[in-house]
Amino acid sequence: GAGVSQSPRYKVAKRGQDVALRCDPISGHVSLFWYQQALGQGPEFLTYFQNEAQLDKSGLPSDRFFAERPEGSVSTLKIQRTQQEDSAVYLCASSLAGQGGEQFFGPGTRLTVL
Amino acid sequence: SQQGEEDPQALSIQEGENATMNCSYKTSINNLQWYRQNSGRGLVHLILIRSNEREKHSGRLRVTLDTSKKSSSLLITASRAADTASYFCATRGSSSNTGKLIFGQGTTLQVKP
Numbered sequence: 001g002a003g004v005s006q007s008p009r010y011k012v013a014k015r016g017q018d019v020a021l022r023c024d025p026i027s028g029h030v031s032l033f034w035y036q037q038a039l040g041q042g043p044e045f046l047t048y049f050q051n052e053a054q055l056d057k058s059g060l061p062s063d064r065f066f067a068e069r070p071e072g073s074v075s076t077l078k079i080q081r082t083q084q085e086d087s088a089v090y091l092c093a094s095s096l097a098g099q100g101g102e103q104f105f106g107p108g109t110r111l112t113v114l
Numbered sequence: 115s116q117q118g119e120e121d122p123q124a125l126s127i128q129e130g131e132n133a134t135m136n137c138s139y140k141t142s143i144n145n146l147q148w149y150r151q152n153s154g155r156g157l158v159h160l161i162l163i164r165s166n167e168r169e170k171h172s173g174r175l176r177v178t179l180d181t182s183k184k185s186s187s188l189l190i191t192a193s194r195a196a197d198t199a200s201y202f203c204a205t206r207g208s209s210s211n212t213g214k215l216i217f218g219q220g221t222t223l224q225v226k227p
Contacts, residue, residue, distance in 0.1 A: 004156075031213060042118070042202050042217030043157070056212040091156060095213065102147070103215065105156035 002026070004106035006092050012112045013082045021077045021109045025094030032075050033103060034067055035091040043091055049075060082113045118203050118218025126224040133190045135221040137203030138183075144206045146179055147215065148188050151200045160188075160201075165208065195227045 005024040013019050025032050031050055035043035036059075046065065048056040051072040060067070064082075069075040079086055089110050093103040118139045127133055139146070145164045149157040163170045163179045163186070170177045176189040190197055200222050204215040 033214060035215075035217075040219075042204075042220050043215075045214045045216065048212045048214055050212075056214060059214075093157075101213070102159045102162060103213075104159070105149075107156045110154075 004092055004094055004104050006090075006106040006109050008109060009107060010110050010112075012114065014114055015083060016081050018078065018080045019082055019111065021079075021090050021111070023075045023077070023092030023094075023106060025073065025075070025092070026096075026104055027073075029094035029096050029104070031095045031103075032069060033093045033095075034075070034077050035093065036061075037089040037091055037108070039088070046077070046090075079111075082111075084113050087111055087113045118205060118216060120201075120203060120218040120221045122221060123219070124222045124224075126226065127193055129193060129195055129225055129227050131193055131225075133193050133197070133223055133225070135188045135201050135203075135223070137186045137188070137218050139186075139203075139205045139216070139218075140184065141205075142208045143181070144208045146177075146186050147204045147206070148175075148177060148186075149202045149204060149217075151202065151220070153199075157202065190223075193223075193225045195225050197223060198225045199223060 034046040037043040045059040047067045049069040064080045066078045089108040091108045093105045095103045147162045148160040174191045179186045200220045202220045204217045
């Protein structure tokens with residue numbers, strides 16, 4: 001497709017379960033970002049990849065959160081031992097330029113932890 | 115934690131009226147961007163203004179930037195019902211080498227037909 005896609009769109013997990021969220025960026029986009037958006041709030045930065053290199057993971061809230069982009073295209077955000085406070089929409093964005101340009105966002109994955 | 119603050123948090127206007135949203139931020143920036151988010155969907159980029167620019171136009175959108183006050187405003191003229199959405203400002207810090215964006219809390223705009 002022409003835009004950023006994410007799957008699944010909705011995920012319900014029981015507390016303690018592991019989840020994996022997938023992002024397919026726009027083909028050829030070097031930069032990939034993950035953001036977390038709580039209900040009624042703006043997105044908050046989680047992590048950044050330039051190609052396959054994870055250059056910034058300062059926003060990951062705990063060591064239960066792990067992201068990878070092994071071949072420099074598709075990325076996966078994994079959350080281990082999910083907790084209720086992990087409930088949020090997880091947004092992926094990609095951009096062509098390395099820094100500062102327009103970011104193209106996917107529709108997000110809404111994660112609900114029961 | 116989020117850097118930006120936006121006001122108002124919510125705005126309700128009639129179709130045809132203008133809507134103004136304000137954003138303040140805390141640190142020096144490289145650029146400031148505005149995004150729109152429709153309910154339950156991803157963000158759509160509206161406009162980007164660089165730190166050395168003071169005003170920018172795109173269609174019915176007008177953005178101003180005052181770096182001395184660390185603030186920006188988004189004006190939507192002749193609003194339409196389809197403009198109903200949440201609007202977020204986002205800044206890229208001048209010290210950032212990754213391009214990550216810091217978002218405000220957003221303004222929810224309702225345009226009544």
